[in-house]
Amino acid sequence: MKGEILTTKGAVRAEFDFWVGLYLDKFLEGLEQKKFIGNKCSKCGKVYIPPRKICGDCFEHIEEYVDLPETGVLTNFTFTKWAISERRPRQSKNIKMIGLVKLDGADSAMLLPILETEPENLKIGMKVQVVWSEKPQGQPSDIKGFKPIGGA
Amino acid sequence: MARLEYIKKQYPRTRRVHGNWYLSSYQYKFNVKRINQCLEHLRMGELVGLKCRSCNTVSFPPRLICPKCLKMPDQWIHLRETATVATFSGTYAKESGDTEIRPYPVVAIRQDGADTTWLANLPEGFDFFKVYVGMPLKIKWAEDKKGDFSDIEYYEPIEDPSIEMNKKEEAEN
Amino acid sequence: MDKVGIVGYYQVKPETDIQMSRPEMIFYATRGALDYAGLKRDDLSTVISATNDYYDGKTISNCFTVDAGGAYLKDESKVEMDGAHAVNYGLMRCLSGHHKLALVWGASQPSTFYYGCVRVLENDPTFDRPINLLNDYTAAALGMRAYMNKFGVSVEDIAKVGVKNHKNAAKNPLAWNEAQLPGITVEDVLNSEMLSDPVTKLMHAMPCDGATALILAPEELAKKIIDDPVWITGVGLCQETYYLGDRDLSTSISMEKASQHAYKMAGINDPRKDIDVVELFEHSAYEELILAEALGLCEKGKGANLSSEINGEIPINPSGGAIGAFTPCAIGITRLVEAVKQIRGEANGYQVKDANRAIAHGQIGFCAQNNIVFILEGGKK
Numbered sequence: 228m229k230g231e232i233l234t235t236k237g238a239v240r241a242e243f244d245f246w247v248g249l250y251l252d253k254f255l256e257g258l259e260q261k262k263f264i265g266n267k268c269s270k271c272g273k274v275y276i277p278p279r280k281i282c283g284d285c286f287e288h289i290e291e292y293v294d295l296p297e298t299g300v301l302t303n304f305t306f307t308k309w310a311i312s313e314r315r316p317r318q319s320k321n322i323k324m325i326g327l328v329k330l331d332g333a334d335s336a337m338l339l340p341i342l343e344t345e346p347e348n349l350k351i352g353m354k355v356q357v358v359w360s361e362k363p364q365g366q367p368s369d370i371k372g373f374k375p376i377g378g379a
Numbered sequence: 380m381a382r383l384e385y386i387k388k389q390y391p392r393t394r395r396v397h398g399n400w401y402l403s404s405y406q407y408k409f410n411v412k413r414i415n416q417c418l419e420h421l422r423m424g425e426l427v428g429l430k431c432r433s434c435n436t437v438s439f440p441p442r443l444i445c446p447k448c449l450k451m452p453d454q455w456i457h458l459r460e461t462a463t464v465a466t467f468s469g470t471y472a473k474e475s476g477d478t479e480i481r482p483y484p485v486v487a488i489r490q491d492g493a494d495t496t497w498l499a500n501l502p503e504g505f506d507f508f509k510v511y512v513g514m515p516l517k518i519k520w521a522e523d524k525k526g527d528f529s530d531i532e533y534y535e536p537i538e539d540p541s542i543e544m545n546k547k548e549e550a551e552n
Numbered sequence: 553m554d555k556v557g558i559v560g561y562y563q564v565k566p567e568t569d570i571q572m573s574r575p576e577m578i579f580y581a582t583r584g585a586l587d588y589a590g591l592k593r594d595d596l597s598t599v600i601s602a603t604n605d606y607y608d609g610k611t612i613s614n615c616f617t618v619d620a621g622g623a624y625l626k627d628e629s630k631v632e633m634d635g636a637h638a639v640n641y642g643l644m645r646c647l648s649g650h651h652k653l654a655l656v657w658g659a660s661q662p663s664t665f666y667y668g669c670v671r672v673l674e675n676d677p678t679f680d681r682p683i684n685l686l687n688d689y690t691a692a693a694l695g696m697r698a699y700m701n702k703f704g705v706s707v708e709d710i711a712k713v714g715v716k717n718h719k720n721a722a723k724n725p726l727a728w729n730e731a732q733l734p735g736i737t738v739e740d741v742l743n744s745e746m747l748s749d750p751v752t753k754l755m756h757a758m759p760c761d762g763a764t765a766l767i768l769a770p771e772e773l774a775k776k777i778i779d780d781p782v783w784i785t786g787v788g789l790c791q792e793t794y795y796l797g798d799r800d801l802s803t804s805i806s807m808e809k810a811s812q813h814a815y816k817m818a819g820i821n822d823p824r825k826d827i828d829v830v831e832l833f834e835h836s837a838y839e840e841l842i843l844a845e846a847l848g849l850c851e852k853g854k855g856a857n858l859s860s861e862i863n864g865e866i867p868i869n870p871s872g873g874a875i876g877a878f879t880p881c882a883i884g885i886t887r888l889v890e891a892v893k894q895i896r897g898e899a900n901g902y903q904v905k906d907a908n909r910a911i912a913h914g915q916i917g918f919c920a921q922n923n924i925v926f927i928l929e930g931g932k933k
Binding site: 231232234237239243245247248251275277283303304305306307308309311312314315316323325327329334335336337338339340346351366367368370 | 571572573609610664666668669672677678679680682683684685686687689690693694697698701746747748749750751793795796797798801
Binding site for chain 3: 396397398400404405406407408409410413442443444445446447448449450451
């Protein structure tokens with residue numbers, strides 16, 4: 228059967244520039260000053276980070292911004308050697324650690340890299356602290372990741 | 380102008396995040412087995428179309444599936460070398476080395492004996508303004524045949540007896 | 553509600569690298585379904601397809617497959633979700649009274665692109681995508697760890713689901729060849745390649761090429777077409793938030809709500825007693841346990857104790873499930889088809905005894921964000 232299928236390569240390429248919107252804009256502005264900004268639903272009191280326009284539970288506009296600390300709790304994690312790539316499946320040399328980090332005082336968690344530790348040391352519920360990039364530019368990449376408090 | 384100001388006031392611009400949709404590794408599959416017979420005939424300088432047994436539609440180039448009957452046509456029939464222009468359009472382009480933008484014809488051709496059309500070439504430099512619907516054509520085969528559709532180098536216009544008849548009719552009226 | 557029956561189906565054998573062009577593969581599915589029901593293409597009044605532009609590498613992917621899908625000069629529409637959602641669409645069209653016969657098909661060829669890429673492009677483009685950490689492997693890993701951590705379930709318990717589904721797939725001639733592993737053990741699953749800790753390759757549904765089609769008909773018409781059609785008596789659908797950080801990944805609230813709606817519609821009070829067989833779309837082995845719990849088949853956290861083999865108390869995925877053959881887009885329709893086979897007694901080799909009422913399920917999104925549940929019934933009881 229082989230050899231009878233003709234394949235043609237197709238290049239699909241589209242470039243986008245997404246306007247992030249006022250809410251994420253505020254968050255990114257905070258990152259530039261090495262600060263976490265979330266927002267709080269006035270009805271149910273849930274604190275979201277990154278800030279959202281609408282509380283999914285209450286279907287209400289959220290207007291109140293709150294500052295959040297640089298420390299949080301690791302609520303879930305995984306590690307993989309597979310690169311998360313858009314092009315092809317490939318494995319990288321370094322194992323990448325990924326965690327859901329819930330900042331102290333927030334009700335939603337962010338999916339971010341975990342740094343400066345080994346996969347064996349990761350535990351759900353461990354305290355973590357942010358690692359900022361040297362020159363924040365107001366991009367999501369300003370958060371380099373989170374590291375365990377006390378350098379575990 | 381007023382409208383633009385309104386947009387500015389209502390929607391302040393925010394930061395942007397870049398993203399892309401990049402699928403360079405996509406491989407579109409095509410099963411050549413089903414049209415191998417057609418390609419073999421092309422190599423020999425012959426034309427065959429696929430005929431659906433239930434609705435008698437003949438497709439050239441051969442189609443794998445008859446949309447009307449939802450069946451796979453499997454009857455190969457020989458077609459003549461002549462064809463007609465089913466419809467046409469023009470595109471304006473500048474070829475390399477050319478200084479002028481010139482119109483080029485884009486022609487949908489129906490092979491005589493087939494019910495479907497396809498886009499094929501007219502001789503290079505053929506005047507777009509001389510193309511018309513119903514123009515008779517004949518295949519010009521390529522010198523070295525490779526067994527694919529590039530074996531049909533282009534379609535050559537042939538003498539059209541209907542032009543003379545039309546002229547006669549006009550003169551009589 | 554008025555009943556809608558399933559009168560025909562066909563599934564193309566899933567393969568790693570299928571030796572067919574895409575329209576050809578779809579043609580075999582649609583033609584097969586029509587032949588099963590003994591119908592002509594002209595009898596159809598509407599066609600619903602489940603395809604995805606990303607999976608097909610072209611925009612408006614259904615425009616290219618009109619001929620093969622049987623939609624030439626028909627009222628055609630497309631669902632860019634799982635096949636089960638397309639069945640729901642077809643069901644609604646049948647119930648509207650404006651359409652008689654609905655052909656529903658789903659197809660994709662993951663051998664032609666990198667499936668992981670599509671999952672990456674599913675992310676929120678303004679925050680999650682620049683950070684680039686979420687794809688199907690890591691999402692499954694996060695869900696699995698959340699489940700294990702909350703209920704103290706061991707990795708072995710989840711690996712057992714992989715073992716069961718691979719063994720069931722070995723009995724199903726229409727499962728993916730590479731997933732048909734009759735002699736598999738828990739150790740094999742645990743020692744297979746680590747995708748993202750703790751998910752290993754044999755616990756995860758790996759994509760393969762395939763197409764599935766089925767035909768829906770309103771009650772009166774269905775009875776005329778075949779003997780003992782299988783009826784859709786209930787359907788429920790529920791959508792959860794996108795943000796993984798907002799959700800409790802150890803359970804599936806959307807599945808709970810979807811199933812409650814479907815049970816109510818079908819008049820089911822105790823699913824444990826009333827349901828004979830369950831066909832789930834589990835992206836990863838742990839999802840089967842979470843989804844079974846959300847269906848009310850057992851208590852939360854006790855999914856691993858459920859006797860879900862083919863001859864068990866409540867057989868789950870006797871066909872092998874998504875681990876047995878994961879054909880994106882077609883998978884949801886395949887789940888319905890497998891449930892129909894069980895009810896009609898056509899599941900040769902993996903038949904559940906006296907199956908008359910079944911659940912078929914489809915999902916889409918990270919960690920089963922959106923769930924859809926169908927209740928299918930035969931006429932035996």
